[in-house]
Structure formats: structure tokens, C-alpha cells
Amino acid sequence: MIENVDISLVDWSRAQFALTAMYHWMFVPLTLGLAFIMAIMETIYVKTGNPEWKTITKFWMTLFGINFAIGVATGLILEFEFGTNWSNYSWFVGDIFGAPLAIEGIMAFFLESTFIAVMFFGWNKISKKFHLVSTWLVAFGANLSALWILVANGWMQFPTGMKFNPETARNEMENFWEVFLSPVAINKFLHTISSGYVLGSIFVLGISAWFLIRGRHKLLAKRSIIVASVFGLITSLFLVMTGDGSAYEVAQKQPMKLAAMEGLYEGQEGAGLVAVGALTPGKEYNDNKDAFLFKVEIPKMLSLLSYRDADAFVPGVKDIVEGYDYTNKNGVTTNDISAEEKIKKGKIAINALANFRKAKEAGNEAKAKEYRITLEENFQYFGYGYLNDPASIIPNVPLTFYSFHIMVALGFLFIALFAVALVFIYKNNLEKQKWFLWTALFSIPLAYIASQSGWIVAEEGRQPWVIQDILPTVAAVSQIDASSVQITFWLFAAIFTALLIAEIKILIRQIKIGPKDQEGGK
Amino acid sequence: MFESYEFLQHYWWFIISLLGAVLVFLLFVQGGQTLIYSIGKTDNERTMLVNTLGRKWEFTFTTLVTFGGAFFASFPLFYSTSFGGAYWVWMAILFAFIIQAISYEYRTKPDNFLGKRTFEAFLFINGALGTFLLGTAVATFFTGSDFLVDKNNITLITGDVSPVISRWTGPAHGLEAVLNFHNVSLGLAVFFLSRVLGLLYFENTIDQPEIAKRIKKQLLYNAIPFVAFFLTFVIWLLLRDGFAVNPETGEVYMEAYKYFFNLIEMPIVGIMFLLGVVLVLFGIGRSLFSDTCDKAIWPAGAGTVLTVLSLFLIAGYNNTAFYPSTNLSSSLTIFNSSSSPYTLKVMSYVSILVPFVAAYIVYAWRSVNNKKIDQDEMDNESHVY
Numbered sequence: 001m002i003e004n005v006d007i008s009l010v011d012w013s014r015a016q017f018a019l020t021a022m023y024h025w026m027f028v029p030l031t032l033g034l035a036f037i038m039a040i041m042e043t044i045y046v047k048t049g050n051p052e053w054k055t056i057t058k059f060w061m062t063l064f065g066i067n068f069a070i071g072v073a074t075g076l077i078l079e080f081e082f083g084t085n086w087s088n089y090s091w092f093v094g095d096i097f098g099a100p101l102a103i104e105g106i107m108a109f110f111l112e113s114t115f116i117a118v119m120f121f122g123w124n125k126i127s128k129k130f131h132l133v134s135t136w137l138v139a140f141g142a143n144l145s146a147l148w149i150l151v152a153n154g155w156m157q158f159p160t161g162m163k164f165n166p167e168t169a170r171n172e173m174e175n176f177w178e179v180f181l182s183p184v185a186i187n188k189f190l191h192t193i194s195s196g197y198v199l200g201s202i203f204v205l206g207i208s209a210w211f212l213i214r215g216r217h218k219l220l221a222k223r224s225i226i227v228a229s230v231f232g233l234i235t236s237l238f239l240v241m242t243g244d245g246s247a248y249e250v251a252q253k254q255p256m257k258l259a260a261m262e263g264l265y266e267g268q269e270g271a272g273l274v275a276v277g278a279l280t281p282g283k284e285y286n287d288n289k290d291a292f293l294f295k296v297e298i299p300k301m302l303s304l305l306s307y308r309d310a311d312a313f314v315p316g317v318k319d320i321v322e323g324y325d326y327t328n329k330n331g332v333t334t335n336d337i338s339a340e341e342k343i344k345k346g347k348i349a350i351n352a353l354a355n356f357r358k359a360k361e362a363g364n365e366a367k368a369k370e371y372r373i374t375l376e377e378n379f380q381y382f383g384y385g386y387l388n389d390p391a392s393i394i395p396n397v398p399l400t401f402y403s404f405h406i407m408v409a410l411g412f413l414f415i416a417l418f419a420v421a422l423v424f425i426y427k428n429n430l431e432k433q434k435w436f437l438w439t440a441l442f443s444i445p446l447a448y449i450a451s452q453s454g455w456i457v458a459e460e461g462r463q464p465w466v467i468q469d470i471l472p473t474v475a476a477v478s479q480i481d482a483s484s485v486q487i488t489f490w491l492f493a494a495i496f497t498a499l500l501i502a503e504i505k506i507l508i509r510q511i512k513i514g515p516k517d518q519e520g521g522k
Numbered sequence: 523m524f525e526s527y528e529f530l531q532h533y534w535w536f537i538i539s540l541l542g543a544v545l546v547f548l549l550f551v552q553g554g555q556t557l558i559y560s561i562g563k564t565d566n567e568r569t570m571l572v573n574t575l576g577r578k579w580e581f582t583f584t585t586l587v588t589f590g591g592a593f594f595a596s597f598p599l600f601y602s603t604s605f606g607g608a609y610w611v612w613m614a615i616l617f618a619f620i621i622q623a624i625s626y627e628y629r630t631k632p633d634n635f636l637g638k639r640t641f642e643a644f645l646f647i648n649g650a651l652g653t654f655l656l657g658t659a660v661a662t663f664f665t666g667s668d669f670l671v672d673k674n675n676i677t678l679i680t681g682d683v684s685p686v687i688s689r690w691t692g693p694a695h696g697l698e699a700v701l702n703f704h705n706v707s708l709g710l711a712v713f714f715l716s717r718v719l720g721l722l723y724f725e726n727t728i729d730q731p732e733i734a735k736r737i738k739k740q741l742l743y744n745a746i747p748f749v750a751f752f753l754t755f756v757i758w759l760l761l762r763d764g765f766a767v768n769p770e771t772g773e774v775y776m777e778a779y780k781y782f783f784n785l786i787e788m789p790i791v792g793i794m795f796l797l798g799v800v801l802v803l804f805g806i807g808r809s810l811f812s813d814t815c816d817k818a819i820w821p822a823g824a825g826t827v828l829t830v831l832s833l834f835l836i837a838g839y840n841n842t843a844f845y846p847s848t849n850l851s852s853s854l855t856i857f858n859s860s861s862s863p864y865t866l867k868v869m870s871y872v873s874i875l876v877p878f879v880a881a882y883i884v885y886a887w888r889s890v891n892n893k894k895i896d897q898d899e900m901d902n903e904s905h906v907y
Contacts, residue, residue, distance in 0.1 A: 005684045073623035079590055087606025088686050094598025095861045102595035103872050105588030110879045113580035114886045120905040121890050169673040172862040354677035478606035479686040488613050502635035509633035
């Protein structure tokens with residue numbers, strides 16, 4: 001990293017962003033999933049006219065409201081933190097990144113917040129159908145807001161549709177559709193929202209299972225389990241599909257992240273996928289230690305999934321740092337230059353920008369043109385110019401590796417959970433399967449762990465980049481004292497934790513009260 | 523229509539100004555939150571007050587978020603300079619809003635960990651601090667702040683200076699704004715205005731004679747300081763030197779009576795400003811002197827939107843630096859801080875949705891507020907805060 005930036009400022013700013021993002025993500029997936037589950041339940045109520053379905057819908061809606069409020073609170077901070085803590089970032093890519101945030105506000109937030117009031121307070125004031133439409137619009141609005149913020153995140157992972165303008169010293173959007181329809185953004189969106197649907201389904205399944213264990217509200221519990229299991233099974237299968245799509249994009253666009261996800265230090269042709277493994281502690285990318293204490297591999301699977309070719313070469317951490325040039329037995333060559341060379345080219349680009357601006361100020365157009373060409377030739381490595389050590393392009397491998405494997409393992413477990421629930425429902429003996437009901441209940445925290453792990457893979461795995469290859473965290477921060485960020489970090493930590501405790505206590509109490517007397521208001 | 527860069531920059535400053543104006547009107551929720559104990563003397567009364575506000579708090583919150591997002595997208599240099607520089611002011615505002623978001627939903631729920639009084643205190647803090655600090659922060663659009671902007675910094679990869687483009691030069695990181703009485707006068711004007719609007723909103727939505735009486739009394743107590751602080755701010759503003767921009771060179775310089783001249787040179791904005799002020803005063807007077815009027819929120823609200831809109835417009839239009847720096851050459855104008863023409867154009871197409879959004883908000887508002895809240899509804903409603 002360059003030496004003129006206080007590294008503790010970068011670390012605390014990252015910590016603060018991670019803290020707020022992770023707290024935000026504790027509440028959002030449930031909003032995404034539960035919104036659709038409620039909407040499906042209310043649709044059944046309107047179709048059948050059976051008041052029991054209205055009771056069921058209203059019970060889940062109460063829990064939805066408690067969770068929604070805290071998601072809103074944590075989301076506000078995230079939006080403004082781009083400015084408060086990542087001031088350079090806000091200018092350098094604000095031309096592209098800001099637009100989805102503004103569109104999110106105009107298109108999604110108003111939809112969500114307007115109809116949520118109608119949904120909660122409209123039961124006795126508007127027609128059944130208008131109420132149903134409002135509930136669907138809340139679900140649609142929540143998912144639409146996820147779309148825009150994930151398009152923005154996808155763009156950070158794979159910057160596209162833009163061009164650097166040296167006169168304004170920033171990246172400018174050239175093609176909105178390339179940003180919006182980038183395969184990384186689309187896969188990220190689909191994978192993320194489907195993870196929310198799965199989490200919402202497990203939440204409903206788990207709580208309903210608890211009702212059955214206690215022998216309470218059996219009708220509500222059984223009906224809720226049917227909706228949750230069907231919705232959960234479909235979406236968890238979709239989750240695997242979109243997960244594969246996301247990982248494929250990572251292999252193409254962020255090979256270092258893929259190598260970290262798999263703990264792959266030395267590149268291989270026909271690389272296997274680690275099913276289970278333990279990494280060797282203290283492993284450096286260039287030492288001779290074995291990367292794994294033990295591992296169970298599925299042969300050739302990593303190559304197949306990453307490049308749709310079982311014999312493809314997958315570069316490892318060491319290859320990416322030191323550069324590689326590999327020709328496989330089919331004569332297909334893959335190569336990349338070393339990080340050291342990229343750092344050199346990055347510095348050439350940054351210096352060319354400085355010289356371009358000086359030449360422009362001096363009115364020397366001929367020189368300015370020359371520097372612009374040098375800048376454009378090297379711009380793809382611009383961000384590397386802020387780094388000094390080639391090893392600094394390696395993310396935290398153990399954190400990325402374990403998070404990825406925990407997420408994947410739990411994802412498959414959830415498919416089994418929904419499938420088994422449906423089998424027991426079909427056989428009409430779900431109530432007797434106490435072991436399964438307890439498993440369903442304890443799957444709720446597992447769903448949250450899987451969900452958080454997914455974001456750790458996505459965000460830790462791409463370090464040190466804020467914008468892949470173009471801007472590292474060290475060049476994106478604001479000019480403030482690390483101590484100021486420390487203070488706000490602990491303030492956020494304290495307040496979010498207090499609110500989380502309040503939320504969990506209120507939720508548990510409302511669940512215990514159950515559907516009959518759930519108002520709680522008075 | 524969206525082809526000229528200059529038009530797009532003006533168009534987006536208008537949208538930002540409009541969002542800011544609507545946000546100030548919607549701060550009636552915050553103002554109302556500071557009055558729950560002055561107007562509600564029993565638990566039942568307070569529950570009614572909280573519930574009538576609780577059906578609207580998300581509009582204010584969403585408008586604030588959209589205001590931030592739209593500002594980021596259209597004038598990113600402002601976002602990076604102000605938020606990253608005036609760190610403490612914005613953080614204080616954000617804290618004030620975080621604690622609001624959950625307070626309605628959690629206040630009366632059993633097992634709420636912090637207790638009902640804490641959530642009510644959160645609502646009060648949000649109402650008092652949120653309005654005052656937002657007003658104070660916006661006043662710096664006229665009074666200026668201490669910051670430097672140098673885009674060449676991004677190329678600093680050696681030496682002692684970090685590659686950050688925008689730097690705050692004072693150590694207080696924004697808190698110094700509250701030491702300037704001109705800023706504070708706007709902060710206090712917004713605070714008392716939000717309370718006035720909160721009272722008019724209560725009058726419009728609650729059907730309870732005791733509450734109605736207390737509203738009249740409080741309205742007078744809050745309208746007087748509002749008018750006093752508002753006039754202090756406006757007279758001072760019209761008399762002070764403003765941050766003007768030379769349209770040929772982009773150079774920023776101080777010009778006597780700049781904001782006054784802006785009102786004169788843009789007569790539509792001047793008329794809007796006067797009309798806005800008259801409507802706010804009319805709304806307050808109507809409510810004070812008529813026993814039957816319960817719709818004063820509408821003229822007062824429309825007046826608020828017009829007044830704040832025109833204040834934003836004189837900050838950014840007519841060759842004025844909307845976010846001035848005491849280091850004049852670093853000042854931000856709608857020209858040097860905006861997004862590229864392409865981005866502004868894309869977003870302009872999206873902004874065509876705004877009237878549609880406004881229409882469904884009005885429709886939804888009416889469908890929920892079609893009758894006043896009374897004790898009976900509080901006893902029978904399934905979702906009560």
C-alpha cells in the first residue's frame with residue numbers, strides 16, 4: 001500500500017462498513033423472503049375467503065413489521081457511509097454508482113414505504129383486493145430495491161459500461177444497459193434475493209415447527225409449513241443455480257477471489273473442487289507448505305464449474321501474484337502478467353494522469369494528448385498503482401475459504417430440509433417427527449450464518465479492491481482521523497446491538513403470544 | 523429536452539431542491555414527535571398522537587434517503603466533499619434518524635428491552651436534533667464551510683499528502699457550523715416550523731376535543747419563535763454577501779446582496795418565495811383564529827415547499843455557488859460538481875416517474891387517512907404503535 005495513507009483509518013473505515021453492512025443484512029433477507037410468503041398467504045385468503053388464512057397472514061405480517069423497521073434503520077447508514085467514509089470513492093465512481101442509488105429511492109423505496117402503511121393500516125379501510133395488491137407491492141418494492149443496490153455492488157466487482165475521463169479525474173458512465181445488465185449484476189441479484197427467499201422460508205418453517213412441538217396453533221403451523229416448504233424448495237434449487245452462475249462469473253472476472261474461495265495456491269489443469277477441507281495455518285503464497293491439512297475433493301469439478309471445461313487450467317494465488325502463461329493439452333493458452341508488472345503499469349497510469357492535468361493547465365495540448373494515450377493504455381491497472389507490495393492483492397484466504405464452504409454446505413442442507421418437510425406433509429405425519437421439528441427450528445440461525453457467509457465471500461474475497469483493479473480501499477477513504485471512525489464504529493456497534501436485542505426479544509415474545517392476541521400495542 | 527448539459531444541471535438542481543423542500547414539509551413528523559408529551563396528557567392521548575405520526579414517518583425517512591441518493595447521483599462532488607468532510611454533523615443527523623426508525627414499531631411491544639420511555643425519548647431526540655441539524659447544515663449552503671477540493675490529489679502516490687480529493691480544513695469536521703448564529707437561526711427556524719406543521723397535522727388527523735384545545739395553545743408558542751428565527755435568517759441572508767460565480771471563467775467571488783439579487787433577477791423564484799411565506803403565515807393564522815378549520819396543514823405545507831424550494835434555487839441558480847468554501851476556488855457549483863451529461867440524462871428519464879410516484883402516494887395517503895383517528899379506532903385497530 002502507499003505510505004501516505006493511515007492504514008488504521010482504512011481498517012477502521014472497512015470495519016465500520018462491514019459492521020453496518022452485516023447488521024443491515026441480518027434483517028433484509030427476512031424482509032425479502034417473508035414479504036412474498038405473506039403475499040402468497042394473503043392471496044390464498046382472498047381466493048378462498050377462509051378467515052383462518054387472514055389470521056395466518058396477519059401473524060406473519062406482525063413479525064415482518066418488527067423486522068422491517070430495523071432493516072430501514074441500518075440501511076440509512078449504509079447509503080451515507082459511501083460519502084462519510086469513502087469520500088474519494090464517491091467522486092471517482094459516483095457518476096456510475098450514484099445512479100442506481102437514486103433510482104432505488106425513486107422506484108423502490110417509495111413503493112415499499114407507501115404501501116407498507118396501506119398494508120398495516122388498511123385492513124378495515126380498503127377493499128380486500130386493494131389490500132392484497134398493496135401487500136404484493138411491498139414485496140415487489142423490497143425486491144426492486146435489492147435489484148438496484150445489487151446492480152451497484154455488481155458493478156464494483158466488475159466495472160463495465162464506463163470510461164475514465166482524465167479532465168474530471170473520474171469514471172463516467174457510457175452505457176447504462178451494460179451496467180444494469182452486466183452478467184455479474186444479474187447473477188448477484190438473483191442469487192442474493194433467492195437467498196432471502198430461502199431464509200424467509202426457513203424462518204416460517206422453524207417457527208411453525210416450534211408451534212407443533214408445543215402443540216399450539218396447529219392449523220396455522222401446518223398451513224404455514226406447506227407454503228414455506230414449497231416456496232423454500234423451489235427457491236433453494238434456484239439458489240444453487242444462481243450460485244453456480246455467480247461463481248462462474250467470479251472465475252472469469254475475479255480469479256483471485258475464486259482461488260481464495262477454494263484455497264487454491266498453485267494453479268492446476270483439471271482442478272478438483274474441495275468438498276471438505278482444513279487449511280494449513282500460516283500458509284504464505286510463496287512458501288512450500290501444503291495448503292491443506294486434509295481435504296476431500298471432487299475431481300475436475302472446479303475446472304468444469306469455472307470454465308465449463310473439465311480440463312481447463314484454473315490459476316492459483318501464486319500464479320496470479322507471480323504471473324502465468326499456461327498451455328493445456330488441447331493447446332489452449334491462458335496467461336496474465338504478474339502483480340508486480342501491474343503495479344508498475346498502475347503507477348505509469350497514475351503519473352500519466354498527473355502529467356496530463358499539468359499539461360492541460362499549462363495549455364500544452366500536444367503533451368496532454370500523449371499522456372492521455374499512456375493513461376488509456378495502462379488504465380486497466382490504475383488501482384494497482386496505489387499498491388507497493390504484490391502480496392497485497394491477496395485477500396484473507398482462510399476467511400474466504402471457510403465462509404464459502406459453510407455457505408455451500410448449508411445451502412444443500414436447506415434443500416434437504418424442505419424436501420423432507422414436504423415428504424412428511426405428504427405422509428401426513430409431520431407432527432410426530434419431533435427430531436425434524438427441532439431440526440427445522442435450529443435451522444433458523446443456520447440460515448443467517450449461510451447468508452452472512454455469502455457476503456463475507458463476496459466482499460472479503462475481493463480485497464483489496466473497492467472497484468476491481470481500479471480503486472483499492474487505501475485510495476478510496478475520506479480524510480478524517482482514524483479515532484473519529486473508531487468512535488462512530490463503537491457507537492454504531494452499541495446502538496445496533498441494543499436494537500438487535502430489542503428486536504429478538506420482541507419477536508420471541510410475539511411468537512409466544514401467537515396469532516390470537518398479537519397486537520401487543522396496548 | 524435532455525440534450526443540453528446546462529439544462530440537465532439546472533434540472534437536477536431543481537429536483538434536489540424539490541426533494542429538499544418536500545423533506546422539510548414532511549419534517550412535521552419530527553416536529554410532532556417533540557410534542558407528544560405537551561399535547562398528550564394521558565396514555566391514550568399519547569397513543570393516538572404516536573399512531574397518527576406513525577402512519578407517515580416512512581415518507582419522511584424515504585424522502586431523506588432519496589434526497590441523499592439523488593444528490594449522490596447528480597452532484598457527486600458535493601456528496602464526497604460534504605459527507606466526508608462535515609463528518610460529525612452528518613453522523614449526528616444519521617444517529618438521530620436510526621433511533622427513529624424502530625421507535626414506532628417497538629415502543630409499546632412487550633419485552634422491548636429498552637422500555638417505552640426510551641423509545642419515546644428516541645422520538646424526541648430525532649425530532650429535536652434531526653430538524654435542528656438539518657436546518658443548520660443546509661444554512662452552510664449560504665454561509666460556506668472550510669474545505670479544499672483538488673482533483674490532482676488523486677495522483678499523489680508518494681510524499682506526505684494522501685490522495686484524497688476533498689479535505690475539510692477545520693478540526694471539528696462540520697460541528698463548527700453550529701457556532702455560526704446565521705446557521706443556527708435556520709436550524710431553529712426549521713425546528714419550530716416542524717413543530718408548527720406537526721401541530722397542524724395533529725389538528726387535521728385527530729378527533730379529540732381536549733387535544734384540539736392544547737394544539738391551539740402550542741401553536742402560538744411555536745409560531746412566534748418560528749417567525750422570529752425565520753425572519754432573522756432571511757433578513758440576514760438578503761443583506762449578506764453571496765458566493766457568486768463568473769459564468770465565463772468559473773471563478774467564485776463575493777458579491778454584495780447576491781441572494782437578494784437572485785430573488786429579483788429570477789422573478790418567478792421571488793414570487794414563489796413570497797407566496798410561500800404568505801401561505802405558511804396564512805395557514806398558521808387560519809388555524810389560530812378559526813375554531814372550525816382543521817385543514818391549515820395544506821396551505822402551510824404548500825407554503826413550506828414553495829419557500830424552501832426557492833431558497834434552494836437561489837443557492838444554486840443564477841451563477842451562484844451552492845456549496846461554498848471559504849477557500850473560494852474550492853466552492854462547488856452546479857457546473858463543477860455534477861455528474862456527466864450521460865448519467866444526468868439517464869436519470870432524467872427515470873425522474874419522469876416522479877409524478878406517478880407522487881400520484882400513488884396521494885392515493886395511498888387518502889385511503890389510510892380517510893377518517894380522523896379517534897379512541898374507538900385505537901381500541902379496535904389490529905396494528906397499533
